[in-house]
Amino acid sequence: MGSYPTPALSVTIPVASTFTSPFEDSPRAEDEARKPLSLWPGMYHSPVTYALWDARSRIFDRLFEPNDDAPPQSELRTRTPFHSRTTILYNFSTDYILREQYRDAWNEVRMGKLLEDLDALASTIAFKHCSDEDCKTRPLLLVTAAVDKMVLKKSLSVAIDLKIGGAVIWVGRSSIEIQLEVTQPSDDSSDASDPIALTANFIFVARDSKTGKGAPVNRLSPETVREKLLYEEAEARNEMRKWKRVNEKKEIENGEVNRLAALLAEGRIFCDIPALADRDTILIRDTRLENALICQPQQRNLHCRIFGGFLMKRAFELAFSTAYAFAGMMPCFLEVDRVDFLRPVDVGDFLRFKSCVLYTEFETTDQPLINVEVVAHVTRPELRSSELSNKFYFTFTVCPAAKATKTGFRIRKVVPATEEEARRILEHTQMMSQCPKRVSKKVGLKLNGVNGVNGVNGVNGVNGVHGV
Structure with a gap:
């Protein structure tokens, strides 16, 4: 019998954090010796989220350890959209590590991570507008209430620099609306097409950090013609939301019985x-998919609640999988129809995402629309309870390149089996029918969207986060 080789000596491989601890001296002399504690949550999100939270750390030092005995913000200031305008730049063309972090399986920008970044940028803009910059008052608690609309006009390449810019476009008493635009030039220098690839509207509400009640926010004074137009359009959307809250259910009950x-x-x-x-x-x-997770500390935001951008990313990826399994070929993302943040999600919560194809549209047989609903419930097994936390609505079509490889392709029609499912269809289709039409350059379809004006005036992004 042959002898076995002598086993090698046991080797212990050390593992070190890939982040610099805020509590220890930085290994590089040029770095700050101590970073604020408020930066810790952002370290576990995307590079853009980390950069944004780093840039606004002065504000968040007050938020992380608020003085409940301090008086609330009482002096309302008047700000212009320029005050909150912020731009971030993704150096995909030169930063190969950053490119790899955002690359999806088809060499385009990973949309789930981009949604996370959009939420983080909108939050930064909201805090810039609402802060009174007075360390003697307790800061406002700002939370994402909804994403009113997000429309993708063309695909996003991971090889070309990408820019996101935005500002506050409207304020109410305790709510504000922020419009963001994602821009990316074409890889063809001769193509003079519109560089705007995506538009998004976020709605935030302000709460008193001690009482939790609604709190007034700084006023907004639009200056340019475009800013005034955006303010008027946002005001009209706000009036429409108020009307829908009062009349939507009545209209469905009275006019949609047949x-x-x-x-x-x-x-x-x-x-x-x-x-x-x-x-x-x-x-x-029969189109449903589902997944679940325990919410971990690494997914928290600066209020120690689960980061809304993380929830959007998880919901989008489940919706994409649902559309993929339904169509039988690669889906192509078009827009976020609506996101509602109904209640906060805490660290340690058992969160369940459930998705389904809510309905399909056949405006053209070549480019059908697949509308996917994702709902998130906070489940507490020990209390035998399950509470609705978030609702997400996404629209997809089928990638033309994938469709060309499959002859006789057809999208199936989905129908409800219960009255509750039927009412969800009616509520969502009614909401979509009240939106003006937008033309998608990506797939040549008429899509429901929010009117906007192209371009973000006065936004200059150079290597990172600007205007913070």
């Missing part, structure tokens, strides 16, 4: 006589 019955009639065939059901139709419940 449509509700028609939707349920199609689903009833599937449930009662499935052998006779239309083969090009599928029940909503």
Whole structure:
């Protein structure tokens, strides 16, 4: 018998953090010896989120250890959109590590991470506008209430520098609206097309950090013609939201009874006589996907709640998978129809995401639309409770390149099996029908969108975060 080789000596491989501790001396002499504690949450998110939270750390030092005995912000100031305007630049063309961090499987920008960055940028802009810069008062608590609209006009390359810029465009008593624009020039220098690739509108609400009640925010004074136009459009959207809260359910109950019955009639065939059901139709419940996670400290924001951008990223990736499994080929993201943040999510919460194809549209047979709903519930098994936390609505189509490889391709129609599903369809389609139309340059479709004016005046981004 041959002898076995002598086993090698045991080797211990040390593991070190890839981040510099804020509590220890920095290894580089030119770096600050001590960074504020408020930077810790951002260290575990995207590079842009970390840079943004680093840039606004002076504000967040007050937020992280607020003085509850300090008086609230009482002096309201009047600010212009220029005061809050902020730009970030992704140096994809020269920074190969950054490019790898944002590259998806098809060499485009990973949309989930971009959604995370958009939320972080909108939050930074909100704090810049609302802060009174007085260390003797307790700062406001600003939370993301909703993403009103996000429209992708063209695909985003991970090989070309990308820029995000935005500012506050409207304020109410305790709420503000922020518009962001993602710009990226074409890789073809001869192409003079619009560099704006994506627009997004975020709505934040202000709360007193001690009482939790609504708090007034600084006023806004638009200066340019474009800023005044954006303010008027945002004001009209706010009035529409107020009207919908009062009248939407009544309108569905009074005017959509016949449509509700028609939707349920199609689903009833599937449930009662499935052998006779239309083969090009599928029940909503058969398009569902689901995942769950325990919310960890690394996913928190500066208020020690789960970061809204992280929730959007997880919801988007589940929605993308749902559209992929439904269509049978690569989906192409078009827009975020609506995101509602109904209650905060805390560290340690058991969070469940459930998605489904809510409905499909056939405006053209070549480019159908797939509308995906994702809902998030905070589940507490020990209390036998499950509470709705977030709602997300995404629209996809099918990538033309993928569709060209599959002959006889068709998107199936989805139908509800319950009255609750039918009402969700009616509520969402009604919301979409009240939005003006936008033309997507990416796929040549008419999409529901929010009116806007191209360009962000006065935004200059050079190597990182500016205007913070």
